[in-house]
Amino acid sequence: MSITEKKTTVMESIEETPDTERLLLARLESSTTSEDYFRWMLFVVGFYRGTNKTEAASQLLEGFIELSKDPEQSAHCHLALGQIATDEQRHEAALNHFSAALEVAPKRRKVVYVLHNNIGYCLNSLGRFAEGEQHCRAAIEIDWTRASGYRNLGVSLNGQKNILGAAWALVEAVKAEEADNRARELLEKLLAIHPGLGVQCPWILQTLSSDQSKIPELPVM
Numbered sequence: 484m485s486i487t488e489k490k491t492t493v494m495e496s497i498e499e500t501p502d503t504e505r506l507l508l509a510r511l512e513s514s515t516t517s518e519d520y521f522r523w524m525l526f527v528v529g530f531y532r533g534t535n536k537t538e539a540a541s542q543l544l545e546g547f548i549e550l551s552k553d554p555e556q557s558a559h560c561h562l563a564l565g566q567i568a569t570d571e572q573r574h575e576a577a578l579n580h581f582s583a584a585l586e587v588a589p590k591r592r593k594v595v596y597v598l599h600n601n602i603g604y605c606l607n608s609l610g611r612f613a614e615g616e617q618h619c620r621a622a623i624e625i626d627w628t629r630a631s632g633y634r635n636l637g638v639s640l641n642g643q644k645n646i647l648g649a650a651w652a653l654v655e656a657v658k659a660e661e662a663d664n665r666a667r668e669l670l671e672k673l674l675a676i677h678p679g680l681g682v683q684c685p686w687i688l689q690t691l692s693s694d695q696s697k698i699p700e701l702p703v704m
Contacts, residue, residue: 504530521547521556528563537567558589558598565601578605596625596632603635612642630660637669646677647684654690667691 507527514520524543531540544560551557565580585598599622606615619636626632637652650673656666674680674687681688 504534517551517553521551521553525559525563532567537571541567554587555589555591555594558584558587558594561587562594562598562601565605569601569605574605574608578602578609581605592625596622596629599625600629600632600635603632603639607635607638607642610642612639615639616643628659630656630663630666633659634663634666634669637666637673641673646673646680649673650680650684650687654687657690657693661693 504527507523507530511520511523511527514523524547528540528543531537531543541564544564548557548560551560561580561584565577565584568574568577568580581598581602585595585602589595589598599618603615603618603622606612606618616636616639619632619639622629622632623636633652633656637649637656640646640652641649650670653666653670653673656663657670660666670687670691674691
């Protein structure tokens, strides 16, 4: 099915949809270039995800992947599909999508960082900690200023019984982004299980006692 045929299929469903969805689908149908279609498709996908219509979102993304010859766009679609699967706790499916996105070799550093980091998260969730560590380190090499790579690396190292390494990674995550309480909570749990760490590594206690405002947790990934 071509983009034109796909737009026709989209248009056929417009009359049966609520106002916001109808407007988005109309803009999608009226797009004149593949880039415009891709942009509006992402708006529709975002709307569907926000209204818990993930099956419809997935169908749009999967259909676009079949037609797209642009590696950046394909990577973005696989990334979105992986995020949907992650939200639904389908970590094996998410891993497959993130890996597929990485295989098309996207050029944007931010996208490559997110893919390596998300692959590490999925591998950790599947208990494949050594493999997860490799991808977390790859993410950190791309951008060492972001907290999520260190946080997931801490989970990888802890899963491999490298307690000191896990503590270091989680401390780096806390220092990188104090507004994200997830690394701090993981560090507190690690210290509760291994109380001797506080004596062996006083820098852990210094990090935990640092002043910070209480900010709501961010979505897990």
